[in-house]
Amino acid sequence: xxxxxxxxxxxxxxxxxxxxxxxxxxxxxxxxxxxxxxxxxxxxxxxxxx
Amino acid sequence: xxxxxxxxxxxxxxxxxxxxxxxxxxxxxxxxxxxxxxxxxxxxxxxxxxxxxxxxxxxxxxxxxxxxxxxxxxxxxxxxxxxxxxxxxxxxxxxxxxxxxxxxxxxxxxxxxxxxxxxxxxxxxxxxxxxxxxxxxxxxxxxxxxxxxxxxxxxxxxxxxxxxxxxxxxxxxxxxxxxxxxxxxxxxxxxxxxxxxxxxxxxxxxxxxxxxxxxxxxxxxxxxxxxxxxxxxxxxxxxxxxxxxxxxxxxxxxxxxxxxxxxxxxxxxxxxxxxxxxxxxxxxxxxxxxxxxxxxxxxxxxxxxxxxxxxxxxxxxxxxxxxxxxxxxxxxxxxxxxxxxxxxxxxxxxxxxxxxxxxxxxxxxxxxxxxxxxxxxxxxxxxxxxxxxxxxxxxxxxxxxxxxxxxxxxxxxxxxxxxxxxxxxxxxxxxxxxxxxxxxxxxxxxxxxxxxxxxxxxxxxxxxxxxxxxxxxxxxxxxxxxxxxxxxxx
Numbered sequence: 001x002x003x004x005x006x007x008x009x010x011x012x013x014x015x016x017x018x019x020x021x022x023x024x025x026x027x028x029x030x031x032x033x034x035x036x037x038x039x040x041x042x043x044x045x046x047x048x049x050x
Numbered sequence: 051x052x053x054x055x056x057x058x059x060x061x062x063x064x065x066x067x068x069x070x071x072x073x074x075x076x077x078x079x080x081x082x083x084x085x086x087x088x089x090x091x092x093x094x095x096x097x098x099x100x101x102x103x104x105x106x107x108x109x110x111x112x113x114x115x116x117x118x119x120x121x122x123x124x125x126x127x128x129x130x131x132x133x134x135x136x137x138x139x140x141x142x143x144x145x146x147x148x149x150x151x152x153x154x155x156x157x158x159x160x161x162x163x164x165x166x167x168x169x170x171x172x173x174x175x176x177x178x179x180x181x182x183x184x185x186x187x188x189x190x191x192x193x194x195x196x197x198x199x200x201x202x203x204x205x206x207x208x209x210x211x212x213x214x215x216x217x218x219x220x221x222x223x224x225x226x227x228x229x230x231x232x233x234x235x236x237x238x239x240x241x242x243x244x245x246x247x248x249x250x251x252x253x254x255x256x257x258x259x260x261x262x263x264x265x266x267x268x269x270x271x272x273x274x275x276x277x278x279x280x281x282x283x284x285x286x287x288x289x290x291x292x293x294x295x296x297x298x299x300x301x302x303x304x305x306x307x308x309x310x311x312x313x314x315x316x317x318x319x320x321x322x323x324x325x326x327x328x329x330x331x332x333x334x335x336x337x338x339x340x341x342x343x344x345x346x347x348x349x350x351x352x353x354x355x356x357x358x359x360x361x362x363x364x365x366x367x368x369x370x371x372x373x374x375x376x377x378x379x380x381x382x383x384x385x386x387x388x389x390x391x392x393x394x395x396x397x398x399x400x401x402x403x404x405x406x407x408x409x410x411x412x413x414x415x416x417x418x419x420x421x422x423x424x425x426x427x428x429x430x431x432x433x434x435x436x437x438x439x440x441x442x443x444x445x446x447x448x449x450x451x452x453x454x455x456x457x458x459x460x461x462x463x464x465x466x467x468x469x470x471x472x473x474x475x476x477x478x479x480x481x482x483x484x485x486x487x488x489x490x491x492x493x494x495x496x497x498x499x500x501x502x503x504x505x506x507x508x509x510x511x512x513x514x515x516x517x518x519x520x521x522x523x524x525x526x527x528x529x530x531x532x533x534x535x536x537x538x539x540x
Contacts, residue, residue: 015280015286015287017280017281018422018423020418020422020423021276021280021287021423024273024276024418025273025276025277026273028268028269028270028272028273029269029270029273029274031269032265032266032268032269032270032273033270035265035269036262036265036266036270036526039259039261039262039265039530040529040530043259043262043529043530
């Protein structure tokens with residue numbers, strides 16, 4: 001891949017976010033935040049046994 | 051757009067990745083098995099070289115076991131080099147590499163890397179406590195511990211990569227950081243097991259909390275970085291997926307796996323990978339020292355943070371090693387002596403948990419891409435999950451499980467002798483860490499950052515890493531590990 005090809009491809013992409021990409025981002029973040037909240041709660045009630 | 055980093059990354063991670071995984075399992079398990087002979091009274095690895103903190107160079111090197119003291123430091127060093135050369139040459143021959151080129155390059159790599167390690171053990175660099183300084187008759191020291199040698203090895207590699215590119219290119223056959231760190235991680239399974247046996251409750255708690263790392267890396271980091279790359283920087287999907295994976299998950303391996311899953315051209319994840327290596331070096335040079343300064347009273351937060359923030363297995367686990375050394379040194383200076391191994395074990399646990407799901411995430415992305423975005427005949431297959439699974443983790447689990455069984459399920463005599471056996475294997479783990487640090491340095495061509503076009507990739511990485519990834523990693527590490535201390539030396 002030449003320098004100009006690289007710049008052209010990576011820098012000037014005119015690909016709008018598709019609905020499926022928005023879904024992927026949204027669901028990932030949603031599930032991630034909820035899962036983390038659950039883990040934090042579990043961590044609170046089941047503290048590390050030293 | 052071709053340079054040493056890209057070329058070497060290519061042969062390291064793309065063509066040979068699967069084979070290197072299995073090779074690392076074979077070599078790691080072999081070292082562990084040889085070390086286990088000491089349980090029966092036969093010391094097969096006691097000749098291996100160890101380095102002590104020194105003021106007089108002649109006292110720096112010695113064989114590991116007293117039974118081999120007659121060898122002396124020089125012969126022990128040569129024996130260690132020869133054993134590694136033979137073992138790795140057979141390994142790379144199986145990968146189809148040029149053995150003669152490898153042997154020549156490895157000789158130089160080993161020489162510079164180990165010399166760096168020895169330099170890092172000089173008392174003015176490594177001595178930590180006032181008692182040590184007094185012992186060596188010195189008034190000051192950098193207090194880096196002898197693991198400061200990792201930093202010296204990394205810097206040596208960086209000098210070669212950035213000032214002697216032709217020499218770096220000549221070394222490339224033996225510049226295999228992925229192979230070295232995977233072998234080290236397999237061997238690390240024994241040390242982690244021996245460490246965990248003393249405090250099983252704490253160890254299992256750390257293991258369970260590794261789950262948070264998976265959620266963070268795959269579901270939060272990835273989504274945010276992908277959005278930043280696509281929306282703010284206008285990168286195409288083909289570039290954004292490997293970039294998000296490289297920054298969020300596990301550097302090189304994840305960029306290659308997800309790039310392949312969405313059917314990106316091979317050059318794309320390879321270029322991203324070379325960037326990952328450069329930033330990992332920057333992190334390893336900065337984060338352990340920040341951890342020592344600000345997190346020395348929260349050692350496990352620091353260990354988890356390094357595992358979450360530093361990308362690539364090599365840099366992360368090796369960074370965990372430096373962090374442990376620095377924090378233990380700082381704590382020791384304050385009169386607190388932590389048991390070694392816990393900080394590194396936390397980093398390794400977090401990293402291994404993240405690695406396990408690379409194949410699953412690659413399949414999910416592959417399924418979405420081949421069914422909804424780039425529809426074509428080449429659909430993602432469930433078998434790709436196994437194909438992309440990092441096999442060295444199996445080696446780590448096997449070594450860990452056998453060590454745990456030997457410690458808990460056999461006779462008290464074996465359990466008592468196990469730490470010494472694991473210690474013998476650990477000598478080789480340290481040597482593979484040194485080789486990893488040096489190799490990462492040699493792959494890190496900073497001139498790449500100034501190349502037009504590539505700077506934009508670096509900008510995404512910089513914004514995501516320093517604006518988001520390391521801070522969220524710190525927050526989550528704090529939420530799950532704050533207040534938990536490693537056991538003290540009794």
